[in-house]
Amino acid sequence: MGLASGPAFGKLRRGVLQEVENPISTRDSGRALVLSIVWQRDQQPDGEVSVGSVAAYMCIDPSVGSRMVTENIKSGYLIRVPSQLDGRRAVLQLTPKGQEFLREYRKQQRRAYEYITADWSEQDRLDFARLMLLRYVESIENLNRRPAADA
16 A cells, blocks of 8 residues: 555646546636635634745745736735735735635535545545545644654
């Protein structure tokens, strides 16, 4: 299992959502990633999101992050608003159009999951979702809380 998991994980990251019925475009995937970051950070108590923090979260060059954010702003999905913590800064906020786009994108992700796992048992679907999708993502988010490994 251990040796096979690397290549299998790589396949998860490739355009699976483009290979199912009613595929999600690469452009929409990029938009949804930015919108998801803004939405997720908005849910936190100090949840202000800047262009720089989007780029940092995505581990991409700030200029690439800026272009992605600008495209979402031009499409009407995001707006820049003054920070409530520091009025000199601008932060990002989802518009109602952006919220709707994200809802529709998530519905399509769910349909893709159901399409891909159509021949799985209900228990396999639930186990995979619980372990791979939920627990794995939670572990990724908690990485910075782990004690440093001894060298």
